[in-house]
Amino acid sequence: MTSVKSLFSPVEADLDLLTKNLQQLIGARHPILSAAAEHLFGAGGKRLRPAIVLLVSRGTMPEQGITPRHRRLAEITEMIHTASLVHDDVVDESETRRNVPTVNSFFGNRIAVLAGDFLFAQSSWYLANLDNLQVVKLLSEVIRDFAEGEIRQGLNRFDASLTFDAYLEKSYYKTASLMANSAKAAGVLSGVSEEMAEGLYQYGRHLGLAFQIVDDILDFTGTNEILGKPAGSDLVSGNLTAPVLYALEEKPYIATLIEREFAQAGDLEQALDLISASSGIEQSRDLAKYHSQQAIANLALLKPSDCTQTLRELAEYILTRLY
Amino acid sequence: MTSVKSLFSPVEADLDLLTKNLQQLIGARHPILSAAAEHLFGAGGKRLRPAIVLLVSRGTMPEQGITPRHRRLAEITEMIHTASLVHDDVVDESETRRNVPTVNSFFGNRIAVLAGDFLFAQSSWYLANLDNLQVVKLLSEVIRDFAEGEIRQGLNRFDASLTFDAYLEKSYYKTASLMANSAKAAGVLSGVSEEMAEGLYQYGRHLGLAFQIVDDILDFTGTNEILGKPAGSDLVSGNLTAPVLYALEEKPYIATLIEREFAQAGDLEQALDLISASSGIEQSRDLAKYHSQQAIANLALLKPSDCTQTLRELAEYILTRLY
Numbered sequence: 197m198t199s200v201k202s203l204f205s206p207v208e209a210d211l212d213l214l215t216k217n218l219q220q221l222i223g224a225r226h227p228i229l230s231a232a233a234e235h236l237f238g239a240g241g242k243r244l245r246p247a248i249v250l251l252v253s254r255g256t257m258p259e260q261g262i263t264p265r266h267r268r269l270a271e272i273t274e275m276i277h278t279a280s281l282v283h284d285d286v287v288d289e290s291e292t293r294r295n296v297p298t299v300n301s302f303f304g305n306r307i308a309v310l311a312g313d314f315l316f317a318q319s320s321w322y323l324a325n326l327d328n329l330q331v332v333k334l335l336s337e338v339i340r341d342f343a344e345g346e347i348r349q350g351l352n353r354f355d356a357s358l359t360f361d362a363y364l365e366k367s368y369y370k371t372a373s374l375m376a377n378s379a380k381a382a383g384v385l386s387g388v389s390e391e392m393a394e395g396l397y398q399y400g401r402h403l404g405l406a407f408q409i410v411d412d413i414l415d416f417t418g419t420n421e422i423l424g425k426p427a428g429s430d431l432v433s434g435n436l437t438a439p440v441l442y443a444l445e446e447k448p449y450i451a452t453l454i455e456r457e458f459a460q461a462g463d464l465e466q467a468l469d470l471i472s473a474s475s476g477i478e479q480s481r482d483l484a485k486y487h488s489q490q491a492i493a494n495l496a497l498l499k500p501s502d503c504t505q506t507l508r509e510l511a512e513y514i515l516t517r518l519y
Numbered sequence: 520m521t522s523v524k525s526l527f528s529p530v531e532a533d534l535d536l537l538t539k540n541l542q543q544l545i546g547a548r549h550p551i552l553s554a555a556a557e558h559l560f561g562a563g564g565k566r567l568r569p570a571i572v573l574l575v576s577r578g579t580m581p582e583q584g585i586t587p588r589h590r591r592l593a594e595i596t597e598m599i600h601t602a603s604l605v606h607d608d609v610v611d612e613s614e615t616r617r618n619v620p621t622v623n624s625f626f627g628n629r630i631a632v633l634a635g636d637f638l639f640a641q642s643s644w645y646l647a648n649l650d651n652l653q654v655v656k657l658l659s660e661v662i663r664d665f666a667e668g669e670i671r672q673g674l675n676r677f678d679a680s681l682t683f684d685a686y687l688e689k690s691y692y693k694t695a696s697l698m699a700n701s702a703k704a705a706g707v708l709s710g711v712s713e714e715m716a717e718g719l720y721q722y723g724r725h726l727g728l729a730f731q732i733v734d735d736i737l738d739f740t741g742t743n744e745i746l747g748k749p750a751g752s753d754l755v756s757g758n759l760t761a762p763v764l765y766a767l768e769e770k771p772y773i774a775t776l777i778e779r780e781f782a783q784a785g786d787l788e789q790a791l792d793l794i795s796a797s798s799g800i801e802q803s804r805d806l807a808k809y810h811s812q813q814a815i816a817n818l819a820l821l822k823p824s825d826c827t828q829t830l831r832e833l834a835e836y837i838l839t840r841l842y
Contacts, residue, residue, distance in 0.1 A: 314667075
C-alpha cells in the first residue's frame with residue numbers, strides 16, 4: 197500500500213512550502229492564534245486538498261510551471277477546509293480529531309470561533325486578491341456549501357426517511373464542493389478550455405464523493421485507533437450515511453431504532469448488528485468505487501504527466517483505505 | 520431630538536424592502552435559521568449600516584436612481600454586520616443585546632456559530648455575484664477587519680498600557696471599516712471618481728469612529744435600560760475605551776485597578792469614580808465631535824440632495840445620543 201506521502205512526491209516540495217507559508221500567514225501576527233496555527237497546520241494533516249490543487253496546477257501548466265497565484269489558491273483551499281473543521285468541531289462539540297484534541301477542547305470555544313472566523317476572513321481576502329472574478333465565485337460557492345452542508349446535517353439528524361439523493365447532496369456540500377471547485381479554479385488560473393475546466397470540476401466532485409463514502413464506511417468498519425474517534429459515532433449522533441441507508445432497505449427495523457434515537461438499552465448494538473448483517477457496507481464500497489472510476493474518467497483531457505498520473509492514483513488510493 | 524426613523528425618511532421604503540428581503544434570503548430555506556432570522560432582522564434593528572449604503576447610493580445617482588446592485592450591497596452590509604454580532608456574542612458569552620436575548624443564549628452556541636457562518640458565507644457569495652472585483656476587495660477587507668478587531672480586543676484585555684492609536688485602530692476594525700468600505704463600495708457601483716470614492720471612505724471611517732466613541736461613552740454614562748446591558752460592562756470585561764484611556768493620564772492609579780482585573784472588593788467602583796472625577800468623558804465627547812465634523816467635511820464633493828443632507832444630519836444625530 198502506497199503512503200500518501202510517496203503518492204504526493206511530484207508536489208512534495210510545494211506542500212512543504214505551503215505548510216511553512218500557512219503557519220506564517222496565520223500565526224505570525226497573533227500569539228493567540230499561533231498556537232492554534234501550529235496545532236492546525238502542523239505535520240499531522242494529510243494536506244489532500246492543497247495537493248489536488250497543486251497537482252492540477254502543475255498538470256495544466258506542463259511547460260510554464262506553477263505560478264504564485266496557483267500556490268495561493270492551494271493555501272486558500274487549506275485555510276477554508278481548516279476553518280470549516282474548526283467550526284464543525286465547535287458545533288458538534290467534538291473532543292478529538294485524528295487522535296488530536298480539537299481547538300475547542302484545547303483552547304476553548306472562544307478561540308475556536310475566532311480562529312475559524314479569522315481563517316474564513318483571511319481566505320476571502322486572499323481570494324479577492326487573486327484578481328480573478330470566476331475564481332472568487334467558485335470558492336465563495338464552497339464557503340456557502342459548507343454552511344449549507346452543516347445545517348442540513350443538523351436538520352436531518354435521526355431522520356430515517358432521508359433519501360439517498362439528500363445524502364449525496366449533503367456529502368457534496370460538506371466534502372466534494374471544495375475539491376470540485378478548487379480543482380476547476382486551478383484550471384481557470386491556468387487558462388484551460390471550458391471543457392477541461394468542467395472535467396476538472398467533475399474529477400473533484402467524484403473524488404470528493406468517493407472520499408466521503410469511504411469515510412462513512414470506515415466509521416462502521418474502522419478501529420478507534422485508525423479513526424481517532426469511536427466506531428459508529430456518525431450513527432450515534434444521528435448522521436445517517438450510505439451504509440445505513442442501504443441497510444434500511446433490507447432491514448426496515450433499523451428505522452425504529454433510529455427514530456427513537458437509540459434510547460433503549462441495546463438499541464445501538466442492535467442497529468450496528470443489523471447493518472453488519474446487511475449488504476450496506478458492500479453496496480457502499482461499490483458506490484465509492486463507481487465515483488473513483490468516474491473521477492479518473494474525467495481526467496481524459498489532461499496531457500499525460502507525473503501529476504496527471506498522480507491524480508489518477510489518488511482516486512485509486514482513496515479506495516485502498518478500505519482494505 | 521429627531522428619531523432615527525424620521526432621519527432615514529429618504530430611504531424608508533428602501534429599508535422596508537431590505538428587511539423583507541433579508542428575512543427571506545436567510546430564513547426561507549432553513550426552518551432552523553428562520554427563527555434566528557426573524558430574531559436578527561426583525562423590527563428592532565436600527566439598520567444604520569444599510570441606510571448609509573442606500574443614502575450614498577441615492578446621493579451618488581441623483582438622476583438615474585438606485586440599482587438592484589446597490590440594494591444588494593446594502594443587504595450584504597447588514598448580513599456581514601449581523602454575522603459579526605452573532606459570533607461576537609458567542610465569543611463574549613453575552614446573554615442579551617439591546618435588551619433582547621442573543622442568538623447563543625436563546626438558541627445555543629451550535630445554532631449561533633452556524634447562523635453566523637451561514638450569514639458570512641451568503642454575504643461572500645452575493646458579494647462575488649455583484650461582479651465587481653473592487654467591491655469584492657473592499658468588503659473582504661471588512662470581514663478580515665472584524666476578525667482582526669475581535670482578536671485584538673481579546674489580546675488587549677486589562678492592558679493599561681494600551682495606546683490611544685491602538686484603541687482607534689481596534690475601533691476602526693470593529694466598527695468603522697464596514698461603514699468606510701461599504702460607503703466607498705456604493706460610490707464605486709455608481710461609478711464615482713476616485714476622489715469622491717476616497718471622500719465616501721473617509722466619511723464612513725470618521726462616522727464609524729464617532730459612533731464607536733459615543734458607544735464607549737454611553738457604556739459609562741448610560742442607564743441599564745438604554746444600553747440593554749449593565750453600565751461599565753466594557754471596563755469589567757477589560758475592554759479599555761476612550762474615557763478610560765483619557766482618565767488614566769490624570770489618575771494613574773486606575774492602571775493598578777485594571778491590572779489586577781478589579782479583583783479586590785470595591786476596585787470597580789473606585790475605578791468608575793476616578794473616571795467620573797476625570798475629564799475622560801468630556802475629552803471623549805470632544806473626540807467624537809471631531810470625527811463627526813470630519814465625516815461631514817468629507818461630503819463636500821457630493822451634489823446637494825435630500826440624501827446628502829441626511830448623511831450630514833446622521834453625523835450630527837450620532838452625537839445627540841450623548842445628551
